[in-house]
Amino acid sequence: MRVNFTVNGRPQEADDVWEGESLLYVLRERLGLPGSKNACEQGECGSCTVRLDGVPVCSCLVAAGQVEGRDVVTVEGLADFAKQRSEGGCATGACGTTLQDAQQWQAKGTDSQTGEGTELSPVQQAFIDAGAVQCGFCTPGLLVASDELLERNPNPSDADIREALSGNLCRCTGYEKIMDAVRLAAARQSEGV
Amino acid sequence: MDFLRPASWEEALAAKAEHPTAVPIAGGTDVMVEINFDHRRPEYLLDLNRIGDLTEWEIGEESVRLGASVPYTKIMENLRAELPGLALASHTVASPQIRNRGGVGGNLGTASPAGDAHPALLAAGGEVEVESAARGTRLIPIDEFYKGVKRNALEPDELIRAVHVKKADGPQQYSKVGTRNAMVIAVCAFGLALHPESRTVRTGIGSAAPTPVRAKAAEEFLNAALEEGGFWDNGKIITPSVAKQFADLCSASCNPIDDVRGTASYRRHAVGVMARRTLTWTWESYRGTRRTTEGAA
Numbered sequence: 336m337r338v339n340f341t342v343n344g345r346p347q348e349a350d351d352v353w354e355g356e357s358l359l360y361v362l363r364e365r366l367g368l369p370g371s372k373n374a375c376e377q378g379e380c381g382s383c384t385v386r387l388d389g390v391p392v393c394s395c396l397v398a399a400g401q402v403e404g405r406d407v408v409t410v411e412g413l414a415d416f417a418k419q420r421s422e423g424g425c426a427t428g429a430c431g432t433t434l435q436d437a438q439q440w441q442a443k444g445t446d447s448q449t450g451e452g453t454e455l456s457p458v459q460q461a462f463i464d465a466g467a468v469q470c471g472f473c474t475p476g477l478l479v480a481s482d483e484l485l486e487r488n489p490n491p492s493d494a495d496i497r498e499a500l501s502g503n504l505c506r507c508t509g510y511e512k513i514m515d516a517v518r519l520a521a522a523r524q525s526e527g528v
Numbered sequence: 529m530d531f532l533r534p535a536s537w538e539e540a541l542a543a544k545a546e547h548p549t550a551v552p553i554a555g556g557t558d559v560m561v562e563i564n565f566d567h568r569r570p571e572y573l574l575d576l577n578r579i580g581d582l583t584e585w586e587i588g589e590e591s592v593r594l595g596a597s598v599p600y601t602k603i604m605e606n607l608r609a610e611l612p613g614l615a616l617a618s619h620t621v622a623s624p625q626i627r628n629r630g631g632v633g634g635n636l637g638t639a640s641p642a643g644d645a646h647p648a649l650l651a652a653g654g655e656v657e658v659e660s661a662a663r664g665t666r667l668i669p670i671d672e673f674y675k676g677v678k679r680n681a682l683e684p685d686e687l688i689r690a691v692h693v694k695k696a697d698g699p700q701q702y703s704k705v706g707t708r709n710a711m712v713i714a715v716c717a718f719g720l721a722l723h724p725e726s727r728t729v730r731t732g733i734g735s736a737a738p739t740p741v742r743a744k745a746a747e748e749f750l751n752a753a754l755e756e757g758g759f760w761d762n763g764k765i766i767t768p769s770v771a772k773q774f775a776d777l778c779s780a781s782c783n784p785i786d787d788v789r790g791t792a793s794y795r796r797h798a799v800g801v802m803a804r805r806t807l808t809w810t811w812e813s814y815r816g817t818r819r820t821t822e823g824a825a
Contacts, residue, residue, distance in 0.1 A: 498624070502622065502626065
């Protein structure tokens with residue numbers, strides 16, 4: 336079947352989708368967006384977290400057909416998504432992340448260590464600055480979940496952060512640095528940096 | 529596999545009548561796991577996401593009509609006053625991502641003895657609203673809904689539309705045993721609701737029998753003991769021996785098995801502990817409310 340939906344602000348079309356396929360498979364294998372990671376395929380690990388109509392969900396548990404006509408944000412579009420949010424919407428009328436840009440998206444820029452030169456969302460920058468990335472596999476899911484937390488609750492307590500990230504597993508067990516990163520992003524957000 | 533996407537409830541009922549083997553999918557948090565792991569290859573998937581009123585709820589005089597697909601997150605955020613037990617149970621479901629998708633209709637449809645909502649529903653009391661194109665709506669009392677391990681009272685052509693949960697008329701509690709707070713399937717779970725209006729106590733036990741069950745003998749014992757001692761009126765602390773006997777009777781109403789999550793004897797023991805604790809918590813809260821109202825008067 337064919338599925339039409341919005342990915343990172345741009346309309347996309349996926350063809351030859353099998354009826355039992357997950358949104359995660361469509362994103363990775365049909366649209367070539369490997370940012371959302373495939374690990375447990377049962378909602379345990381949160382590595383495939385995306386926003387579906389604004390709500391964080393495990394994309395491995397959403398049937399492809401269920402996203403018809405709906406709006407998905409993946410980690411590849413997170414920088415643009417956060418930018419639009421801070422600017423109060425799309426001023427230029429040409430926002431969103433094209434499929435090609437999303438497919439080639441990297442947190443690298445001119446300096447691969449600091450991410451300088453790339454447009455990053457505040458949460459992404461905080462993860463780099465706090466050293467919250469080890470193997471990196473859980474990072475996309477954590478970024479999407481953390482970004483949503485800070486959108487909903489700009490000044491979260493440690494308990495709020497733990498709760499919001501309780502559905503995301505990091506098998507490097509780098510949780511302390513991840514906590515640091517979210518605290519850092521929250522602090523910067525409240526200072527307006 | 530065919531993907532059926534009814535745009536309305538009537539279309540969904542018609543599709544289910546035409547294809548009784550169709551598997552309804554709403555939040556997908558159970559169904560997609562089975563499909564991803566190839567444990568299930570249904571001929572038809574029946575997507576219920578386009579039916580808007582399944583995600584709505586109405587607060588009535590006596591009960592809340594909770595749409596089958598209202599996500600657990602919404603229950604936690606919006607119905608804590610009316611359905612405190614279910615709101616607590618909802619908070620123990622998996623993770624935020626899962627709570628954003630899953631709802632009580634899915635818990636009832638799957639009818640796993642480990643479903644988190646069941647003990648809270650049994651303790652609060654209520655009815656499941658199911659419907660078929662051929663025979664219309666029927667309300668199944670929650671006590672008669674669970675028929676066996678992952679079996680419920682639904683006919684093949686029926687769909688769950690809503691659940692009518694009695695509004696709390698007293699304190700309610702929910703307790704769940706697992707290895708961590710998030711992402712855990714219950715080793716066992718316990719729900720308890722005080723109903724001061726009828727001067728009764730209701731319970732619900734999860735993961736400690738082939739189906740979710742009430743501890744009826746324990747309820748009867750406690751109702752009689754509370755009545756006899758005038759506890760509802762005098763608001764005294766429940767006698768430890770009464771609480772212990774209640775806990776023992778709750779343990780006795782379990783029929784658990786040994787499995788990877790825990791042994792039968794551990795489950796029996798843990799249910800007793802949770803029964804005593806939830807009784808203490810709710811009773812303390814009831815006594816507190818009484819004091820406040822008396823003070824105000």
